[in-house]
Amino acid sequence: MIHKEGFSFLVYTLVIILLLLIFSFFLLSRLVFIFISVFFVILYSFFIFFFRNPKKKSREIHEKNYNIETIISPADGKILKIQKIFENEFFKKNYICISIFMSLFNVHINRFPVSGKVIYVKYYPGKHMIAWKTKSSSYNEHTTTVIKTFKGKKVLFRQIAGFLARRIIIYAKKNSIVKKGDEFGFIKFGSRVDIFLPLNSIILVKKGEKVIGGETKISIIPL
Structure with missing residues (x-):
């Protein structure tokens, strides 16, 4: 498909x-x-x-434990890095950043990592440096989206264009209610997605691990 x-x-x-x-x-x-x-x-x-679009069943994950918020991967690819950094656009404080690199051979559909309400969406034009470089998150063309979950947690994720990527598509709209696993965008030809999580988050993946967008559980946020 x-x-x-x-x-x-x-x-x-x-x-x-x-x-x-x-x-x-x-x-x-x-x-x-x-x-x-x-x-x-x-x-x-x-x-x-x-441009393949693998046909899959609904990716909604129902929580059995209401004391946690489970985060799923927003993209197919490989975990590039996991680090604590200062998020200076929205939160203005330290957060855990998980970077996922999408090669030309990965599915490039991006999916909502949580369900909730979209409270922030912004697009930034920019350069097209190699996606795994640290500076690419600031200087490259990118988008930033923040969702407030139904359990009150805020999760930020960012689409970042790579060297070959020349167009970022984002479907997320501010104030809309979204479902975990549904599509929020697409990046054409090589790119990266960063997701920012609270410092108390339990990370379920490690550097170099391959993940599947909308399926792989990458973190748990205690409530």
């Missing part, structure tokens, strides 16, 4: 590829034409793979 963000890109790319193949057929030798054709088939197959 193809994600909606890939439809127009795939159509335009297919048209360009077909036009290039037509010109190549008449202007180049047969051997070169075959080589180019194989290259474009592989390239287009990768684009289809990148």
Whole structure:
């Protein structure tokens, strides 16, 4: 299944590829034409793979223990780092930051890590440095979203564009009620998602671990 963000890109790319193949057929030798054709088939197959949207059942996680808030991963990828840092945009104090790096081979759909009310959404244009660099969170194109959960906890997460990423899409709207596991955005071609959690959070993942967006439990916040 193809994600909606890939439809127009795939159509335009297919048209360009077909036009290039037509010109190549008449202007180049047969051997070169075959080589180019194989290259474009592989390239287009990768684009289809990148925009895949795995069909899954509802990802809502029902808490059995009402004294905790369970946080699920907002993205597919690998845990890049887990550190205590000063969050200077919204909270203005130290928080635990979990960074998830999405390579070109990961599903690039972003999902709400908790259910609740969206109380803050902001988009920042910027540069496109390599996503795993520390400075990329401030200088790269990015978005910031904060949700206040139904249990009163506030969780901040940030989409950060990478070197190849040239467009961040965000669906989250301020004051809307959202459900854990539902889509909140998409980043095209290589990127990172940071999630900021209270200092008393119990971290369930470790650096280098692979996670699945909307499924992997990454933290528990005691109430």
